[in-house]
Amino acid sequence: MNAESKVTPMQVATNQAPAASQSAAPAPVAAPAVALPNRRGRRNLLMISLPLLLVLAGGYFWLTGGRYEETQDANAHQPRVAIAANVSGLVTQVDFTNNAMVHKGDVLFQVDQRPFKLAIAAANAALASARLSVQQMKAAYGAAVTQQKVAEDQVNYLDSELARQEALAAKGVAAESALDLARNNDVVAKEQLETAKQNVISAAAALMGNPDIPTDSHPAVQAALAARDNAQFNLDQSTLRAPADGMIYQAESFRPGQYVTAGVANFTLVETTDIWVEADFKENQLTDVKVGQPATVVFDLYPGRTFHGTVDALGAGTGAEFSLIPAQNATGNWVKVTQRIPTRIKLSDLDPALPIPSGISADVTVDTHVSRHLSDLLPNWVVGH
Numbered sequence: 001m002n003a004e005s006k007v008t009p010m011q012v013a014t015n016q017a018p019a020a021s022q023s024a025a026p027a028p029v030a031a032p033a034v035a036l037p038n039r040r041g042r043r044n045l046l047m048i049s050l051p052l053l054l055v056l057a058g059g060y061f062w063l064t065g066g067r068y069e070e071t072q073d074a075n076a077h078q079p080r081v082a083i084a085a086n087v088s089g090l091v092t093q094v095d096f097t098n099n100a101m102v103h104k105g106d107v108l109f110q111v112d113q114r115p116f117k118l119a120i121a122a123a124n125a126a127l128a129s130a131r132l133s134v135q136q137m138k139a140a141y142g143a144a145v146t147q148q149k150v151a152e153d154q155v156n157y158l159d160s161e162l163a164r165q166e167a168l169a170a171k172g173v174a175a176e177s178a179l180d181l182a183r184n185n186d187v188v189a190k191e192q193l194e195t196a197k198q199n200v201i202s203a204a205a206a207l208m209g210n211p212d213i214p215t216d217s218h219p220a221v222q223a224a225l226a227a228r229d230n231a232q233f234n235l236d237q238s239t240l241r242a243p244a245d246g247m248i249y250q251a252e253s254f255r256p257g258q259y260v261t262a263g264v265a266n267f268t269l270v271e272t273t274d275i276w277v278e279a280d281f282k283e284n285q286l287t288d289v290k291v292g293q294p295a296t297v298v299f300d301l302y303p304g305r306t307f308h309g310t311v312d313a314l315g316a317g318t319g320a321e322f323s324l325i326p327a328q329n330a331t332g333n334w335v336k337v338t339q340r341i342p343t344r345i346k347l348s349d350l351d352p353a354l355p356i357p358s359g360i361s362a363d364v365t366v367d368t369h370v371s372r373h374l375s376d377l378l379p380n381w382v383v384g385h
Contacts, residue, residue, distance in 0.1 A: 049095065069289055070365045073340065074279035076299065078358040082265035086237040087111055091258045098251045102242045102269070107340040109240055111260060116235035123228035130224035134215045136205075141203035141211050148200050151193035158186040171262065275347055275356050276312065279364040280319065280340040288368040289314070295345050300361045302354055311366060312346035 089111035096108055167181040168174030209211050215221060251267035260266055277297050281289065289311060297307040318339040320326060345364055350356070 012243045045174065052204050067083060067368055067370050068365050069281060069285045069368060070283050071279050072363050074277050074362040074364040076275060076277050076356050076358060076360050076362060078275050080271040083269050084239055085260040085266045086262055087234050088260060088262045089238065091256050091260055092252060094256055096248050098246050098248055102248060103245065104191060104242055104244050106242045108242055111238040113235060113238045114232065116238055119176055121233040123231040127224035127228050128183060130220040131215050132220055134218045138207045141207055144199040144203040148196035150195040155189045158189045158203050162186045179380050235240050244271045246274050270358055275350060277345040277362055277364060279343045279345055281343050283339045283341055286341055288370045289366050293368060295364060295365055295366045297345060305354065307347045308349050309347040312344040315342035
């Protein structure tokens, strides 16, 4: 045994130590057994917390929901005025174009005025004639009164004459023929007086029983004045003006030379100063909707712009109830269909820079200010106790 082959106890211990360390290296494999419960804990926590969060979120949305009622079944509306002439005639002037904006009082078109001016001239002549007739009636009344006075004086004279003749005849001085003549003259005079009185009554009746009646207060003159005013009215109506601010629509073919008939619509004026939205809510959405509640409106034409308004009115009935042919449900194959009730929304912040054509679609949201409570989930008998 040489020196190289000798192994000291220290070397043996040193040589065995690495071996022991090599054999003990796999020991950390037991670490996953310690981490596994932590993963399971996190998994269980996630499985519990996720449904809990969903329940909390659903509860929050349920508690905060029900306050706003929304519908996409809504459209804008504007008043439409059918423009018709009040008088018939030939159109001589048109002062607008189709789809043009007009203001209240602007001249739209004019009907030929010559027939109406002639009618005014004839009415003025008839008025002058009526006034002249009244003056003649007053003169005739004055003449009748004078004739009555003359007849009364004649009767008084002949009464005196008859009395003298009767006195003379009683004394035997006057002839019988003179007495008969006096009697006859007295009778004739009295008949003439009665005729004169009737003439006065007739003349007064022509003056409505008032000899001092103002000329223009006489019915004949009043009729002539009415005819003149009517002729002037027709002349004024020959110029048609816009009844409100708005846009002319459906007037492509309206031109000078066209004959218009009184009362027949020729085109349409869409008023732009009065705009509302008609939202057709389902009947079960209107439980808490009341007049005066605030609402927001978003038109499809302006998706980035929100308009504000209030609930102006709820419809008197459903759309089916007021349709041209109402539904008849008294049949054996009846199927319940949720009805819609038109609700009028009055806009409050119109922008002239954003015109709203009539009929465009809109989304409407009404704030009912209604909030839900957890007690709403309990049965009624529990809440009552």
